[in-house]
Amino acid sequence: MSDQPHLLYLAWGFPPAAKSCVYRKLATANAFIRSGWKVTVVTLTESAWRREQGLDTSLSSLVDPRVEVHRLPLYREDFETDIRTYSELRAHQPGRWLKQHRRGDIEQFPEVVFGRWHDQLVESVREIHDAMETPPDLLLTSASPYTFFAPALDLYKRNGLPYVIDYRDAWAIDILRDVPAFAPDSRAGVFEQELVEHATEAWFVNRPIRDAYAELYPEAADRMHIARNGSDIAIGTNRITHRVPDTEAGLTFGFLGTVTFDAHRMRALCEGWRLAREESEVLQRSRLVFRGHLGSGSALGINAQAAVINEYAEHGVSFGGPVAKADTAAVYESWDALILCLVGGKYVTSGKVFDYISTGLPIMSAHEWDHAATEILDGYPLWVRNDGVDAEDLAEAYVDTVERVLSASEEDRTAAKRHADQFERYAQLQPAVDRLTETFAPGLDDRMVDAATLAPLEESPRGEDFHTETPVAPHARGENVTMIFTVPVPDVVRSQIRRVRAHGGRIHLIGPESAADEGLAELADTLTLLTRPTNAVSVGGPLRKGSPQWLSVVARNTVQRQFVKRQVSKHGLPHGWWIATRRNEDAMRLLRDATVLTALDQGAVYPIWNAARLNDHAPAINGIGPTLDELGLGRG
Numbered sequence: 001m002s003d004q005p006h007l008l009y010l011a012w013g014f015p016p017a018a019k020s021c022v023y024r025k026l027a028t029a030n031a032f033i034r035s036g037w038k039v040t041v042v043t044l045t046e047s048a049w050r051r052e053q054g055l056d057t058s059l060s061s062l063v064d065p066r067v068e069v070h071r072l073p074l075y076r077e078d079f080e081t082d083i084r085t086y087s088e089l090r091a092h093q094p095g096r097w098l099k100q101h102r103r104g105d106i107e108q109f110p111e112v113v114f115g116r117w118h119d120q121l122v123e124s125v126r127e128i129h130d131a132m133e134t135p136p137d138l139l140l141t142s143a144s145p146y147t148f149f150a151p152a153l154d155l156y157k158r159n160g161l162p163y164v165i166d167y168r169d170a171w172a173i174d175i176l177r178d179v180p181a182f183a184p185d186s187r188a189g190v191f192e193q194e195l196v197e198h199a200t201e202a203w204f205v206n207r208p209i210r211d212a213y214a215e216l217y218p219e220a221a222d223r224m225h226i227a228r229n230g231s232d233i234a235i236g237t238n239r240i241t242h243r244v245p246d247t248e249a250g251l252t253f254g255f256l257g258t259v260t261f262d263a264h265r266m267r268a269l270c271e272g273w274r275l276a277r278e279e280s281e282v283l284q285r286s287r288l289v290f291r292g293h294l295g296s297g298s299a300l301g302i303n304a305q306a307a308v309i310n311e312y313a314e315h316g317v318s319f320g321g322p323v324a325k326a327d328t329a330a331v332y333e334s335w336d337a338l339i340l341c342l343v344g345g346k347y348v349t350s351g352k353v354f355d356y357i358s359t360g361l362p363i364m365s366a367h368e369w370d371h372a373a374t375e376i377l378d379g380y381p382l383w384v385r386n387d388g389v390d391a392e393d394l395a396e397a398y399v400d401t402v403e404r405v406l407s408a409s410e411e412d413r414t415a416a417k418r419h420a421d422q423f424e425r426y427a428q429l430q431p432a433v434d435r436l437t438e439t440f441a442p443g444l445d446d447r448m449v450d451a452a453t454l455a456p457l458e459e460s461p462r463g464e465d466f467h468t469e470t471p472v473a474p475h476a477r478g479e480n481v482t483m484i485f486t487v488p489v490p491d492v493v494r495s496q497i498r499r500v501r502a503h504g505g506r507i508h509l510i511g512p513e514s515a516a517d518e519g520l521a522e523l524a525d526t527l528t529l530l531t532r533p534t535n536a537v538s539v540g541g542p543l544r545k546g547s548p549q550w551l552s553v554v555a556r557n558t559v560q561r562q563f564v565k566r567q568v569s570k571h572g573l574p575h576g577w578w579i580a581t582r583r584n585e586d587a588m589r590l591l592r593d594a595t596v597l598t599a600l601d602q603g604a605v606y607p608i609w610n611a612a613r614l615n616d617h618a619p620a621i622n623g624i625g626p627t628l629d630e631l632g633l634g635r636g
Contacts, residue, residue, distance in 0.1 A: 272394030300625030477504025
């Protein structure tokens with residue numbers, strides 16, 4: 001061992017990934033650096049995050065510059081929205097392709113989605129380890145995905161490298177349903193048994209999960225510890241200026257975070273809001289704003305939850321898009337109350353509750369009573385607890401929250417912020433870091449850093465200007481965006497199409513007559529409608545029945561109709577819509593001249609896949625959400 005201990009840290013989510021797990025991993029790497037360790041992080045390449053939920057470049061300035069980062073090209077192929085990269089099977093029959101893809105996920109390792117990374121991940125970590133000038137003294141690996149645990153056990157067996165596993169949540173327990181996630185004698189169960197057996201430590205984010213794992217693996221209970229999440233107050237959430245409530249202009253209730261709850265809960269939130277507005281004059285003038293991430297891949301920003309938000313737009317409900325971590329203080333500062341909507345129960349703490357309590361704003365709960373987050377909220381002076389998660393229960397909570405906003409004194413807000421001090425993120429992690437430092441480098445000076453290096457971590461990366469949200473420049477003007485639809489275009493998609501047009505993009509819609517309505521014509525610069533591929537081809541004028549010309553047309557159309565039917569039967573309806581598109585001269589011209597090609601639904605992917613082979617310069621994109629990102633309109 002060298003004088004300076006060396007940590008090899010396997011961190012799936014690491015800056016600039018726009019993922020909720022990234023804040024814990026950022027702080028963990030920095031905490032070890034602050035305590036005198038050399039830290040080497042292994043994570044994913046930035047392009048892998050861009051295709052999932054995007055990047056938050058504001059996080060990069062918070063990483064201690066002494067952290068060495070290796071980025072691996074591991075991608076979620078199911079989140080790829082570049083149609084040019086699709087196989088013909090995926091373009092033709094996406095459902096069949098995904099089913100086959102999922103079967104391949106667990107061939108290498110027993111984890112859906114990520115198991116297919118196992119061999120490449122293990123081999124890459126071996127290569128990084130073997131190339132190090134200073135071998136690591138300890139490996140720390142953080143899940144999920146649990147495939148990231150595999151290199152830890154591999155290097156332990158191969159090189160004798162000690163390791164710590166940071167579960168954050170639980171692999172063996174379905175924390176949402178409180179049932180076992182797998183059997184002890186399953187592939188996952190056998191692997192985890194060996195993993196826990198040899199681990200130096202195991203970390204969990206709360207006591208319920210830690211205690212449940214201690215029962216599962218009692219021989220390792222004394223090596224299991226709690227390392228909570230915490231508030232990231234370094235970016236200024238505890239220094240916001242509170243708005244003076246304006247009952248005439250109305251209040252702003254806000255949710256900030258990745259929407260992990262389902263559309264049913266979203267509907268309860270929005271319907272509860274509508275009902276509350278009937279009871280409160282103040283709420284009739286108020287707004288309910290969702291910020292953060294909705295959906296991923298081709299459904300980015302336009303999933304079922306987004307559709308519910310759009311449905312309640314007339315009641316003051318809106319979605320404003322993702323927020324950079326450096327901008328969260330600015331967003332909180334523009335709100336009067338926070339909505340804490342969480343899934344799960346006693347095993348789920350969440351990360352956002354810690355930042356919420358640091359703001360000193362009233363917090364309205366919208367989760368189950370036995371949720372682990374209540375342990376953090378207990379004692380918070382401005383907490384409004386809900387009676388249930390039905391719309392009627394949430395309506396009552398909204399009204400109660402109005403009263404809490406209007407009655408909160410500055411002393412209440414100050415006391416609320418003081419409640420959060422005990423949950424600062426670095427304070428939660430430091431005991432674990434100190435414990436490992438004492439084990440692997442006894443006597444090491446635990447503060448081998450200088451003030452200049454720590455400055456970016458203690459202050460906003462933009463100094464006094466941290467209450468200004470980062471502007472994003474759109475570049476849709478002048479673009480010819482040709483979009484194909486094969487089913488009726490939902491309202492949530494239409495609202496995003498209007499944004500493209502409002503920013504100067506020209507919209508050309510192509511789709512079947514059967515899926516169109518009058519509103520589509522107003523939505524686009526041009527609307528080209530396709531007839532069913534089995535319809536007869538027009539000959540341009542009347543023909544005398546029984547004439548040679550008539551007989552020829554009947555014969556041609558009969559053959560064509562049977563041919564198309566066979567093609568559709570064999571390959572699916574998307575193949576038929578491509579045949580119909582090829583027949584339409586206007587549609588083909590628009591596809592060739594497009595600067596952006598977009599499939600608005602799964603049936604449109606195959607026609608766009610073919611169009612991309614005729615138009616070799618335009619991006620071919622699956623989904624309106626990724627199209628907005630392409631045009632610089634991905635945020636609010």
